[in-house]
Amino acid sequence: xxxKDNQDHFETQAIRTQIERTQFLEHSSxxxxxxxxxxxxxxxxxxxxxEEKQRNIxxxxxNPNTSEFVEKICQMEGAEDGYAFATGMAxxxxxxxxxxxxxxxxxxxxxxxxSTHTLFTKYFPKWNITTSYFDVDEVDKIxxxxxKDTKVLFAExxxxxxxxxxxxxxxxxxxxxxxxxLIIDNCFATPYLQNPIKFGADLVIHSATKLIDGQGRVLGGxxxxxxxxxxxxxxxxxxxxxxxxxxxxxxxxxxLETLAVRxxxxxxxxxxxxxxxxxxxxxxxxxxPFLKSHPQYEIAKKQMKAGxxxxxxxxxxxxEQGRQFIDAIKMxxxxxxxxxxxxxxxxxxxxxxxxxxxxxRLSVSITDGLVRVSVGLEHVEDVINDLxxxxx
Ligand SMILES: Cc1ncc(COP(=O)(O)O)c(C=O)c1O
Numbered sequence: 001x002x003x004k005d006n007q008d009h010f011e012t013q014a015i016r017t018q019i020e021r022t023q024f025l026e027h028s029s030x031x032x033x034x035x036x037x038x039x040x041x042x043x044x045x046x047x048x049x050x051e052e053k054q055r056n057i058x059x060x061x062x063n064p065n066t067s068e069f070v071e072k073i074c075q076m077e078g079a080e081d082g083y084a085f086a087t088g089m090a091x092x093x094x095x096x097x098x099x100x101x102x103x104x105x106x107x108x109x110x111x112x113x114x115s116t117h118t119l120f121t122k123y124f125p126k127w128n129i130t131t132s133y134f135d136v137d138e139v140d141k142i143x144x145x146x147x148k149d150t151k152v153l154f155a156e157x158x159x160x161x162x163x164x165x166x167x168x169x170x171x172x173x174x175x176x177x178x179x180x181x182l183i184i185d186n187c188f189a190t191p192y193l194q195n196p197i198k199f200g201a202d203l204v205i206h207s208a209t210k211l212i213d214g215q216g217r218v219l220g221g222x223x224x225x226x227x228x229x230x231x232x233x234x235x236x237x238x239x240x241x242x243x244x245x246x247x248x249x250x251x252x253x254x255x256l257e258t259l260a261v262r263x264x265x266x267x268x269x270x271x272x273x274x275x276x277x278x279x280x281x282x283x284x285x286x287x288x289p290f291l292k293s294h295p296q297y298e299i300a301k302k303q304m305k306a307g308x309x310x311x312x313x314x315x316x317x318x319x320e321q322g323r324q325f326i327d328a329i330k331m332x333x334x335x336x337x338x339x340x341x342x343x344x345x346x347x348x349x350x351x352x353x354x355x356x357x358x359x360x361r362l363s364v365s366i367t368d369g370l371v372r373v374s375v376g377l378e379h380v381e382d383v384i385n386d387l388x389x390x391x392x
Pocket of ligand 1: 187
């Protein structure tokens with residue numbers, strides 16, 4: 001990597017960290033669409049496979065574009081090393097599968113992304129890896145869930161879709177005291193707003209599909225953190241094949257160049273939307289980390305630079321009113337993604353979480369009238385007008 005000297009500001013590193021220039025002296029990093037890389041001779045080949053040399057061998061192991069992307073995320077998160085995956089779920093699955101053995105136990109926040117929850121409840125038990133859950137407002141109960149087999153403390157903050165905030169400092173202290181690996185899904189905050197390693201996380205995972213791409217184009221994931229752990233994750237992944245494609249890495253690395261400016265505007269817009277909704281008489285409550293009314297506002301202020309782009313709110317009424325609201329939306333998109341330039345509105349109780357019982361939904365803060373808005377980069381007045389119209 002080049003251009004690293006004296007450039008320690010987030011924005012500068014995001015732009016100036018680049019793979020070495022080729023003989024063509026290109027300004028912007030080229031795309032290396034090459035499945036494999038050639039060796040000088042037999043000795044070079046032997047030494048490369050023996051890992052005596054750090055170099056690209058095969059793009060399932062590494063590729064210049066994925067290395068550039070990973071290097072930038074490491075700098076942003078203050079991590080020693082990392083590995084890039086095809087999706088956020090590939091990152092979560094491969095990270096845990098690489099580090100856990102049969103008989104190991106996970107303690108996880110109950111509010112985790114749906115597929116992560118499915119991994120913990122449906123697939124890991126097949127390999128005798130079990131999980132116990134704590135509610136976001138029950139951090140004090142975590143210690144009572146830890147057993148001699150517990151290896152990992154897992155959480156995301158802010159959570160999807162209810163935008164709850166967990167105290168990362170507190171999680172870091174508990175993990176340290178009990179010698180657990182603290183793994184944080186930092187997808188909603190991005191490395192620009194929150195750096196869990198500062199609070200004691202051993203590994204940080206991102207779905208790069210969301211705000212890191214930011215334009216709804218490609219899927220990607222990344223895990224960064226402690227170099228020894230990453231080595232195990234790398235070896236597992238280079239043999240099982242969940243790697244990020246060079247093309248997607250190239251897109252995502254370019255996206256990181258604008259992450260700071262995009263996030264500044266996303267957060268500014270989201271706060272305005274949250275304030276507007278809070279003043280609306282058809283809204284019961286609004287959840288946004290940087291609203292004073294958020295139950296974990298003080299914690300959010302302590303660990304995040306700004307509140308992110310997701311606002312959750314509860315429409316008065318319930319499921320039917322939620323559905324009517326969604327049907328009345330004109331400009332915003334009805335889509336399962338988030339973290340796009342386009343504002344996206346979803347109603348979890350009638351869609352993503354409709355198969356859960358009401359009791360199970362409530363245990364992860366999803367009430368019948370809950371609406372999740374991923375606030376985009378359109379003019380905020382247009383976003384607010386669309387929500388105003390739909391609230392009728
Ligand atoms: C918090 C969180 N983690 C992980 C994922 C999974 O990411 P991907 O869709 O890139 O596999 C998502 C996707 O929505 C998410 O919101």
